[in-house]
Amino acid sequence: xxxxxxxxxxxxxxxxxxxxxxxxxxxxxxxxxxxxxxxxxxxxxxxxxxxxxxxxxxxxxxxxxxxxxxxxxxxxxxxxxxxxxxxxxxxxxxxxxxxxxxxxxxxxxxxxxxxxxxxxxxxxxxxxxxxxxxxxxxxxxxxxxxxxxxxxxxxxxxxxxxxxxxxxxxxxxxxxxxxxxxxxxxxxxxxxxxxxxxxxxxxxxxxxxxxxxxxxxxxxxxxxxxxxxxxxxxxxxxxxxxxxxxxxxxxxxxxxxxxxxxxxxxxxxxxxxxxxxxxxxxxxxxxxxxxxxxxxxxxxxxxxxxxxxxxxxxxx
Numbered sequence: 001x002x003x004x005x006x007x008x009x010x011x012x013x014x015x016x017x018x019x020x021x022x023x024x025x026x027x028x029x030x031x032x033x034x035x036x037x038x039x040x041x042x043x044x045x046x047x048x049x050x051x052x053x054x055x056x057x058x059x060x061x062x063x064x065x066x067x068x069x070x071x072x073x074x075x076x077x078x079x080x081x082x083x084x085x086x087x088x089x090x091x092x093x094x095x096x097x098x099x100x101x102x103x104x105x106x107x108x109x110x111x112x113x114x115x116x117x118x119x120x121x122x123x124x125x126x127x128x129x130x131x132x133x134x135x136x137x138x139x140x141x142x143x144x145x146x147x148x149x150x151x152x153x154x155x156x157x158x159x160x161x162x163x164x165x166x167x168x169x170x171x172x173x174x175x176x177x178x179x180x181x182x183x184x185x186x187x188x189x190x191x192x193x194x195x196x197x198x199x200x201x202x203x204x205x206x207x208x209x210x211x212x213x214x215x216x217x218x219x220x221x222x223x224x225x226x227x228x229x230x231x232x233x234x235x236x237x238x239x240x241x242x243x244x245x246x247x248x249x250x251x252x253x254x255x256x257x258x259x260x261x262x263x264x265x266x267x268x269x270x271x272x273x274x275x276x277x278x279x280x281x282x283x284x285x286x287x288x289x290x291x292x293x294x295x296x297x298x299x300x301x302x303x304x305x306x307x308x309x310x311x312x313x314x315x316x
Contacts, residue, residue, distance in 0.1 A: 002166065003119060004227060007116060008228060008253050008295075011061075012289070013294055014294060015059055015061045016064065016297030016307075017060045017063045017297065018058075018060070018257075018297055018298045019298065019300050019301060020037050020048070020068070021036050022300045022302075023051050023303060023304070024040060024047065024051070027047070027051075033132075034077065035078055037068070038075075038088070041070060041091055045095055048066045049098055052095060052100075053099045054304040056118060057103055058304040059115075059308060059310075060118065060307055061119065062120075062169075062295070063099060065121065065122050066123070067122060067123045067160060068172070069125060069129045070092055070156070071089075071125075071130050071156055074130050075088055089155075089159040089160065090159055092123070093160060094163065097120060100120065103118075119166040119167060120164070120165045120166050120167075121166065121167050121168065121196075122160030122168045123169050123171065124153060124160070124168050126171075126174060126178060127149055127153075130152070135174070136200065137174070138174070138208060139176075139207065139208035139209025139210065139211075141178070144177070146177055149182075150181045150184070153181065154189070157193075158190075161193060168186075168194070169198070170195050170196065170197045170198065171197075172200055172232055173197065173198065173200065173207075176207055176209060176211040176219075179199075179216055179219060183219060183222075183223045186223065187225065194227055195225055195226050196228040196295055197220050197226045197228070197255075198230050198231060199213070199231055201213065201231060204238035204241045204242055205241065205242075214248065214249045217246040218249050220250060221250045221251070227253070228255050228295050229255060230255025232256075232257045232259075233258075233259050234258060234259065236258035236279070236284050239288060240288075243288060243291045247291060253292060253294035253295065254291060254292045254293040254294065256295070258284070259298075259299045260298075260300065260301035281309070281310055282313035282314070285310060285314070286314070296310070297310070
């Protein structure tokens with residue numbers, strides 16, 4: 001049994017690292033373009049490590065690598081060689097590990113005693129992130145087959161695992177065929193790997209591509225490697241219904257990390273005001289914990305201060 005599975009059984013919840021790309025924006029950086037936040041792996045990796053450290057100091061139990069938008073094809077399109085592209089994927093793990101070691105070494109002994117030694121999750125973003133055409137919000141990949149999706153994900157997963165991540169975060173998945181490809185790929189080629197799966201929805205009823213959320217949850221339930229399943233990067237207003245649907249067909253711990261409620265336009269790469277939740281991230285998370293959430297946090301447009309407030313509130 002790996003650490004992630006053990007902690008899911010032992011702890012009331014695990015607190016996630018928060019948003020990276022939008023945090024870079026808040027700090028005055030330009031994340032426009034196809035590489036989005038992954039550009040900073042090439043140009044200013046220290047900025048990424050600083051953000052990791054801030055989330056860890058805020059109380060995150062899991063630090064997520066900066067590999068959401070980082071893929072071999074994406075870096076090749078940018079002009080890197082294949083070896084340079086592979087090194088960038090590995091660098092995401094090194095930055096997360098360096099941040100973990102620095103923050104952990106700065107904690108007082110009594111502070112360490114109250115916390116777990118943080119896990120590092122290898123971020124496996126969707127094929128849509130490579131396309132950078134807004135398909136994270138439609139799930140429409142055009143004509144593509146399962147083998148193509150396996151080939152896309154294989155090299156990044158292999159590099160993340162070889163670099164020493166504790167688990168994989170299969171996150172922001174909008175497409176059923178892609179989830180099928182990942183479940184099969186883990187079983188066939190990475191059978192000892194632990195992961196959680198997090199999906200997106202635009203209507204509170206279906207996966208973003210229109211597939212029934214229950215169908216995806218049933219698929220995840222069959223995988224011994226996917227240890228938790230839930231929703232991320234979606235409006236908090238949609239979560240209750242989605243989680244209830246998942247819970248009807250899956251006994252696995254739930255994952256919840258909503259965006260701020262703002263709406264992202266993938267075509268223009270801009271954020272717009274959406275329908276606000278009447279409840280805070282803390283209040284929503286407390287509701288979701290009662291529904292079976294174990295891996296919790298915030299996604300786009302949430303910040304280290306939000307994670308710190310969430311931790312303080314859950315510990316109160």
